[in-house]
Amino acid sequence: MTHFSTKRWALLIGCISLSIFACKPKNTGSAVGADAAAKAYVAPGQYDQFYNFVSGGFSGQMSVYGLPSGRLLRVIPVFSVDPEKGWGYSEETKAMLNTSHGMVPWDDLHHTEMSQTNGEIDGRWVFGNANNTPRVARIDLTTFRTAEIIELPNSAGNHSSPFITENTEYVVAGTRFSVPPDDANGDVAIDTYKDNFKGTISFISVDKNDGKMDLAFQIQCPGVNFDLSHAGKGKSNGWFFFSCYNTEKASTLLEVNASQRDKDFIMAVNWKKAEEYIKAGKGRKQAVKYASNRYDEKTHTATSQIKTEVLVLDAKNFKDICYFIPCPKSPHGCDVDPTGEYIVGSGKLAALVPVFSFDKIQNAIAAKDFIGEFDGLPVIKYESALHGELQKPGLGPLHTEFDGKGNAYTSFFVSSEVVKWNIKDLKVLDRAATYYSIGHLTIPGGDSKKPDPKYLIAYNKITKDRYLPTGPELSQSAQLFDISGDKMQLILDFPTIGEPHYAQAVRADLIKDKSLKIFKIDDNQHPYVAKGEGATKVVRENGKVHVYMTTIRSHLAPDNIEGIQQGEEVYFHITNLEQDWDVPHGFAIKGANNAELLIMPGETQTLKWVADRVGIYPFYCTDFCSALHQEMSGYLRVSPKGSAVPLRFSTGKTAPATK
Amino acid sequence: MKKLIVILTLGSLIAACGGGNSHAPATAAASTEKTEPGKDNPSYDPNRGEGKFKDVQINPKLDLALAGEGNKVYNVKCGSCHKLSEEKLVGPGWKGVTSRHEAAWILNFITNTDAMLNIDPKAQAQLEICLVRMPNQSLTDQEALSLYEFMRKNDGVK
Numbered sequence: 001m002t003h004f005s006t007k008r009w010a011l012l013i014g015c016i017s018l019s020i021f022a023c024k025p026k027n028t029g030s031a032v033g034a035d036a037a038a039k040a041y042v043a044p045g046q047y048d049q050f051y052n053f054v055s056g057g058f059s060g061q062m063s064v065y066g067l068p069s070g071r072l073l074r075v076i077p078v079f080s081v082d083p084e085k086g087w088g089y090s091e092e093t094k095a096m097l098n099t100s101h102g103m104v105p106w107d108d109l110h111h112t113e114m115s116q117t118n119g120e121i122d123g124r125w126v127f128g129n130a131n132n133t134p135r136v137a138r139i140d141l142t143t144f145r146t147a148e149i150i151e152l153p154n155s156a157g158n159h160s161s162p163f164i165t166e167n168t169e170y171v172v173a174g175t176r177f178s179v180p181p182d183d184a185n186g187d188v189a190i191d192t193y194k195d196n197f198k199g200t201i202s203f204i205s206v207d208k209n210d211g212k213m214d215l216a217f218q219i220q221c222p223g224v225n226f227d228l229s230h231a232g233k234g235k236s237n238g239w240f241f242f243s244c245y246n247t248e249k250a251s252t253l254l255e256v257n258a259s260q261r262d263k264d265f266i267m268a269v270n271w272k273k274a275e276e277y278i279k280a281g282k283g284r285k286q287a288v289k290y291a292s293n294r295y296d297e298k299t300h301t302a303t304s305q306i307k308t309e310v311l312v313l314d315a316k317n318f319k320d321i322c323y324f325i326p327c328p329k330s331p332h333g334c335d336v337d338p339t340g341e342y343i344v345g346s347g348k349l350a351a352l353v354p355v356f357s358f359d360k361i362q363n364a365i366a367a368k369d370f371i372g373e374f375d376g377l378p379v380i381k382y383e384s385a386l387h388g389e390l391q392k393p394g395l396g397p398l399h400t401e402f403d404g405k406g407n408a409y410t411s412f413f414v415s416s417e418v419v420k421w422n423i424k425d426l427k428v429l430d431r432a433a434t435y436y437s438i439g440h441l442t443i444p445g446g447d448s449k450k451p452d453p454k455y456l457i458a459y460n461k462i463t464k465d466r467y468l469p470t471g472p473e474l475s476q477s478a479q480l481f482d483i484s485g486d487k488m489q490l491i492l493d494f495p496t497i498g499e500p501h502y503a504q505a506v507r508a509d510l511i512k513d514k515s516l517k518i519f520k521i522d523d524n525q526h527p528y529v530a531k532g533e534g535a536t537k538v539v540r541e542n543g544k545v546h547v548y549m550t551t552i553r554s555h556l557a558p559d560n561i562e563g564i565q566q567g568e569e570v571y572f573h574i575t576n577l578e579q580d581w582d583v584p585h586g587f588a589i590k591g592a593n594n595a596e597l598l599i600m601p602g603e604t605q606t607l608k609w610v611a612d613r614v615g616i617y618p619f620y621c622t623d624f625c626s627a628l629h630q631e632m633s634g635y636l637r638v639s640p641k642g643s644a645v646p647l648r649f650s651t652g653k654t655a656p657a658t659k
Numbered sequence: 660m661k662k663l664i665v666i667l668t669l670g671s672l673i674a675a676c677g678g679g680n681s682h683a684p685a686t687a688a689a690s691t692e693k694t695e696p697g698k699d700n701p702s703y704d705p706n707r708g709e710g711k712f713k714d715v716q717i718n719p720k721l722d723l724a725l726a727g728e729g730n731k732v733y734n735v736k737c738g739s740c741h742k743l744s745e746e747k748l749v750g751p752g753w754k755g756v757t758s759r760h761e762a763a764w765i766l767n768f769i770t771n772t773d774a775m776l777n778i779d780p781k782a783q784a785q786l787e788i789c790l791v792r793m794p795n796q797s798l799t800d801q802e803a804l805s806l807y808e809f810m811r812k813n814d815g816v817k
Contacts, residue, residue, distance in 0.1 A: 518797060521735055532734035552739040553791050555749065577739055579797035627790050652748065 032490055039482055040492035042069040050444055052457065052505040053112045053126045059498025060107045062128050062139060067455055067505060068480055070494030078137045078146050079107030079130045083595030090597055091571065091606035098304035099133055099151050100289040108132045111162060111502035119166035119233045119449030123510035125211050127162035127171050134158035136171055136204055138211055142516045147295050150213045153288035153310055154181050154200040160229040166237050166449065170216065170271065173202040174226030174242050181220065182288045193251040197223035201242065203271060212294065217278045217311040219269065221322060222375035223249055227332050233449050234340035236358040238272035241343050243327065243334035259349060263326040263382065266334055266345045268361060274313055274321050283311030298525045300603050316376030323365060324374050326382040327354055333399035337408065338449050342387060342423050344408060346397035353397050353410060355423060357387040388426045393419050398439060401446030403453035403483065411438040411458065418458055420488060432488040434479055436462040444505035452507060456481040456488065459500040466493055476500060517581035519602030526604035528573035533557045538649040545570045551585035551599065552577040553626040555651065559634030563647035566640055568611050575604040586622025589636065596622050611638040708775050710767030717762050721816045722808050729809025736796040743813050749791055757814045762807060770803045
């Protein structure tokens with residue numbers, strides 16, 4: 001220290017901060033044009049042009065934004081409980097979060113994918129993946145609710161999911177973490193990874209009419225990390241492409257040990273062929289355990305079924321299902337252009353972006369142009385599959401979306417930018433800085449056959465100084481670019497829920513008119529529905545109390561309940577009798593150990609409550625419903641166990657006093 | 660009452676200023692923007708109300724089956740707020756309702772509730788008493804007709 005003078009230190013610090021400053025993208029002032037505000041402005045009372053379905057990452061939910069305003073329209077509870085909406089707390093929704101591990105109240109939703117017909121977004125459903133406890137969810141876009149969740153056996157870290165085939169025949173799920181299969185002895189030393197760990201690709205079928213998901217089959221693959229995927233389309237329909245890293249098969253310090261090889265792989269899967277083998281009875285029946293949870297809109301109740309069998313194809317026994325294509329280096333994004341000819345692999349650690357040609361891959365397979373095998377699967381010669389390389393595009397390429405005009409837009413995490421380039425001649429056309437460190441990016445329809453390239457949204461990982469500080473934790477920042485011209489133009493920042501990864505966007509017209517306004521009370525088949533106040537009651541059955549309650553502006557019926565005894569379980573079954581749009585009622589009662597309910601018009605929902613002590617318990621409507629909302633309340637009396645106070649309920653009259 | 664009318668008038672004037680706005684959701688207020696509301700509007704028929712029901716032919720004899728259907732609808736969608744006696748609960752009791760209003764007025768009010776609450780003097784007078792806007796219960800035309808028959812039965816029509 002004594003040899004190093006203060007002056008020198010100052011100089012050194014100065015140099016360091018200068019170089020940090022130099023790395024930072026150009027400042028916002030120079031990045032935002034004068035007309036940006038007008039381009040993102042949606043006047044009060046006006047609708048946005050696009051819906052944007054954004055994964056919530058570690059929030060486990062999916063949020064819906066309007067574009068170009070960036071206004072948050074709704075947060076759809078998917079894999080995480082949401083006490084505000086009673087999701088996972090109401091008796092009806094608990095089953096949605098059931099798994100073979102029991103109730104799992106949280107997950108990590110990374111990617112959203114909208115259903116497609118003929119390779120175009122059809123606006124029926126949007127799917128989301130659970131990365132932690134492997135599951136796939138289907139959200140119905142008439143109700144904007146999670147309609148179904150299916151668990152995946154033989155899986156861990158369901159990351160390359162929920163990408164779909166061009167007519168939504170299948171949703172796929174590939175394992176980021178290879179593990180021993182569920183029917184093998186899993187009690188093995190971790191350093192036996194190479195021998196005992198397998199990767200699994202799941203194909204979940206989607207019913208054309210009602211969207212119901214079933215696990216059609218799985219392909220057992222070498223134990224590598226499957227990262228992302230996209231289906232072929234058009235000419236490459238029938239194929240699926242998965243990026244793979246950790247082909248080193250490391251099980252410790254992956255940061256170093258999974259970054260050794262110069263090239264990892266894109267795995268091309270001929271799913272039509274796999275489907276044929278399954279139809280021909282070639283699948284091996286494997287004993288497993290997984291949950292299939294469905295929400296019934298008529299009974300307003302979810303059921304969870306544990307299934308015990310899956311059909312598995314071992315890839316190495318069928319030489320024509322899976323092919324590896326070398327791809328530099330730890331590829332992440334795996335994106336197929338709208339024509340289906342080009343597959344873009346983005347190596348996180350690569351200084352170039354390779355573009356593969358579907359035709360060349362087919363020719364290479366036909367000519368058996370292989371350089372060898374990896375775990376018994378053919379490896380296609382890199383140069384034979386390659387269309388070309390985008391040289392020195394930026395640092396840390398992650399994901400690519402398309403505009404349908406021959407251009408690709410790739411996100412670069414390390415150099416914090418979006419780069420627009422031409423796919424055919426592999427020339428960079430434009431660059432736009434992002435603030436800061438972009439992960440995924442989305443163009444409406446940007447991974448479909450028919451992009452709608454008006455906007456591009458960047459989902460950034462680092463927020464720093466973009467908003468007023470809110471302590472150590474900041475919300476993640478999304479940025480909207482106008483890409484209708486030759487140059488990308490930044491027009492808006494907006495904060496997001498959780499940590500968005502992939503997102504989808506679509507013209508509002510495709511969805512808004514199909515949005516459900518009410519549930520018809522006549523169609524309500526809930527076992528505890530009260531269709532009208534005449535049907536309200538309080539009954540004691542098998543030691544439990546069931547309250548059949550109704551809500552309408554502005555009272556609850558019954559609103560006086562007596563004769564409950566300490567320690568009893570009380571089930572409040574609330575039917576909202578309203579038949580008008582945007583008139584939910586809420587229900588909350590003092591001391592509830594779970595949550596509230598929000599009951600939509602025509603719906604019945606149930607809250608379990610335990611009378612833990614003697615006394616009077618107010619309950620009330622939590623969702624401001626009318627001028628007399630504050631009056632919408634009631635009382636419940638809890639007496640000691642064995643009390644002679646009879647079970648009694650009323651609305652609008654006072655019960656005779658009982659001591 | 661005057662204040663209420665002023666507010667409602669202003670509301671519809673504001674809505675009228677936003678006319679031609681294709682993105683705006685068609686709220687009840689917006690759908691009445693063409694007409695000057697209430698008593699001051701000579702084209703508004705306060706006996707008929709506003710809605711799709713115009714010349715309603717009522718058979719002097721009660722349709723018992725239809726009234727029975729109406730009773731079922733009442734139990735689910737109306738009975739929480741309306742008693743069958745004269746007693747007011749949340750809304751007015753139904754006894755005598757078919758003699759207080761024309762058939763068309765009742766049918767329009769129960770099927771076009773929001774619009775009528777915005778413009779009809781009798782509906783507004785009732786709102787001032789009840790202070791809860793009658794919910795739109797999304798009745799079909801058939802449900803509305805059956806309810807009217809049930810009201811007639813309740814009023815003693817045989």
